């Protein structure tokens with residue numbers, strides 16, 4: 001907050017600000033035909049589950065036709081459904097079933113790249129075809145020596161030295177064309193050429209087609225990569241660059257999104273969520289998601305990069321100060337204009353409780369604490385499937401158990417080049433970082449394969465499903481699952497809903513090493529949230545000099561606590577609190 005943030009600025013209502021989003025990774029949600037792969041009928045089967053949980057919007061990861069080099073993020077046809085997942089009729093039935101329950105649906109929009117099996121790219125391999133210019137083809141540079149491992153003609157180095165986000169060069173040589181094409185992700189994911197107006201038209205028309213089918217918005221994949229830097233667009237061969245982050249927020253980015261907004265989104269009441277790579281400054285963020293910006297909100301990566309090293313197997317220690325700082329930056333940065341997305345996990349991230357909590361002794365407590373955080377910061381909260389039962393990382397033991405290109409490609413390269421000698425040397429890091437942790441099947445019950453499939457699952461089911469599963473969680477009134485429901489009820493249907501959604505955020509004792517506390521304020525309503533990120537008891541308080549009220553005069557009414565409403569949590573003075581390991585409390589201050 002700044003002193004000038006007014007209640008009017010805070011209370012700028014929108015349905016998607018008041019909603020809770022549940023993300024479904026279809027491949028791993030529920031399989032109905034026994035092929036070991038989740039499918040759309042499987043989601044339909046669980047519609048009442050989603051309704052009971054109480055979520056408002058489903059974000060569905062890509063379900064379009066795809067050869068699955070990157071599990072559907074390599075799209076071969078934007079207007080069809082992948083066979084493994086079902087048919088367009090199934091999808092329509094899913095949409096109706098959601099809408100009947102008052103749940104909205106947003107679809108993944110992956111338009112930085114297509115699959116190399118998309119007919120645009122197949123045609124693009126003919127330099128005379130109109131489709132050739134749908135992609136980014138460049139000449140290589142004269143080999144100045146020293147380049148190894150680049151698969152192209154011997155006397156040529158790739159157009160520049162960018163490394164793809166999945167490891168290896170970001171350019172692939174095409175023998176038929178005699179040129180290189182850009183792929184910021186896998187070789188099978190060629191980048192589209194957004195400089196070409198025909199590409200933009202095709203994409204905008206495709207978006208309208210889905211909106212006309214009745215969807216409620218899009219989650220836009222790596223959307224701030226669309227505009228490539230001048231070093232590539234204006235030069236052939238490009239100017240050399242090793243800095244692949246030059247592709248973030250390129251020179252025409254704002255223009256492309258503004259046009260998309262004006263042409264496709266502006267006249268419809270839809271939700272537009274942009275995934276944004278890189279460390280973004282607030283001015284750029286507000287240009288994208290501020291009141292006059294083209295998008296509703298964004299995903300940034302600040303907090304999920306804290307514990308990653310440079311390589312997929314390298315980890316970093318994070319502290320509460322790091323985590324709080326990264327959220328503070330966005331809470332304050334978008335306080336007056338713009339809107340945050342609050343997530344701690346998704347299909348690209350390890351499980352939140354294994355990462356930011358304690359998946360051993362305090363699994364239940366810490367999973368509830370993290371849920372409290374997600375639901376009480378200012379922004380739209382996201383639940384990734386399985387978080388509501390506290391699913392944990394998977395105990396991977398060999399490279400064969402992994403399925404993800406982002407894990408497998410760089411590890412294979414490093415093993416081949418000798419950079420790493422043995423899988424065991426990096427096992428710990430991969431277990432911590434790999435996206436596959438998120439992708440193991442949803443744990444519905446304690447039966448074989450956790451009730452996910454009758455067949456052989458495409459990726460291992462976590463052995464802890466005998467204990468951690470939906471059936472057990474629903475039967476236990478004190479479970480993480482019921483706690484999520486209580487949080488949702490508070491946020492959506494209580495006297496404090498408005499302050500919980502729209503209230504101003506003010507952090508307390510910003511350097512406390514164990515406890516993160518904050519006050520949310522809207523008009524006369526005030527909430528205090530206090531969270532102990534430690535395996536031991538911690539003490540905290542409301543420092544008088546940090547707030548504009550007198551804590552001694554306040555009564556603290558407990559709204560929710562992950563240890564239950566016992567005396568320790570209810571019988572308190574508003575000034576000071578002794579919190580148990582991983583304890584989370586929400587108070588209304590009066």
Ligand code: NOJ
Nearest residue numbers: 070073110185221222348
């Ligand atoms: C971000 C998606 O979330 C991720 O799963 C995918 O691999 C990349 N974008 C490339 O599309």
